Amino acid sequence: MNIQILPSLLAADLGNLSSEISRAEASTAEALHLDVMDAHFVPNLSFGPDVVALARKCAPGFSRNVHLMMSRPDLYLEKFAAAGADTIQIHVEADCDLNVELRRIRSLGCKCAVVINPETPIEKIFPYVNEVDEILVMTVHPGYGGQKFICECLSKVRSLRDMLPSMDIMVDGGINAETAVLAARAGANRFVAGSYLFSQADMRAAVEDLRERIIRHG
Numbered sequence: 268m269n270i271q272i273l274p275s276l277l278a279a280d281l282g283n284l285s286s287e288i289s290r291a292e293a294s295t296a297e298a299l300h301l302d303v304m305d306a307h308f309v310p311n312l313s314f315g316p317d318v319v320a321l322a323r324k325c326a327p328g329f330s331r332n333v334h335l336m337m338s339r340p341d342l343y344l345e346k347f348a349a350a351g352a353d354t355i356q357i358h359v360e361a362d363c364d365l366n367v368e369l370r371r372i373r374s375l376g377c378k379c380a381v382v383i384n385p386e387t388p389i390e391k392i393f394p395y396v397n398e399v400d401e402i403l404v405m406t407v408h409p410g411y412g413g414q415k416f417i418c419e420c421l422s423k424v425r426s427l428r429d430m431l432p433s434m435d436i437m438v439d440g441g442i443n444a445e446t447a448v449l450a451a452r453a454g455a456n457r458f459v460a461g462s463y464l465f466s467q468a469d470m471r472a473a474v475e476d477l478r479e480r481i482i483r484h485g
């Protein structure tokens with residue numbers, strides 16, 4: 268399967284956002300992951316469409332994967348699409364009609380993904396798996412970077428991979444050189460990493476090393 272590594276901008280040095288975006292692009296990572304938090308769906312606030320637009324301005328050719336941790340993502344889809352989101356990810360736990368909103372994301376010209384939290388039973392996403400371009404399995408409780416990887420979430424990745432051999436399955440939360448290999452063995456092929464990658468002096472070497480480990484040991 269095609270492997271993707273996505274640095275999460277949440278862990279960037281916010282005082283140097285444009286150079287951090289350029290550093291992520293130069294790392295050979297396939298896309299940038301942007302975490303949007305509304306202080307309601309999760310107990311934290313991050314940023315909105317302006318930062319997605321900044322990413323497009325600083326790195327036009329670097330794909331933008333926008334993870335909406337919002338109770339009402341439906342109210343903001345147009346804004347994120349207009350700001351330059353390439354993929355928009357919405358949670359199955361959100362307070363909106365997923366079927367309608369996934370279709371709307373596509374009609375706005377973006378790829379769409381459904382996201383599932385650690386405590387949510389996998390069956391909840393079954394109605395949507397044929398309507399999405401990728402599935403994001405959270406491997407931490409969303410809301411903060413730098414948390415510990417929850418190994419139990421890998422059983423979801425395994426079941427989804429058995430069910431959907433060619434689906435793009437992403438993991439997000441607590442990914443580093445060890446946990447990425449565990450997730451790859453379970454069947455993930457897209458890997459978000461925030462604190463692990465942005466804390467590296469040489470992000471490019473870390474991305475290349477991560478990719479190599481996933482291919483070699485996954």
Ligand code: DX5
Pocket residue numbers: 275277278300302334407408409410411412413414439440441442459460461462463
């Ligand atoms: C968590 C976010 C993640 C976060 C990952 O709520 O969805 O994307 O930035 O950060 P790390 O890799 O530090 O766990």
Ligand code: ZN
Pocket residue numbers: 275300301302334439459
């Ligand atoms: Zn995320």
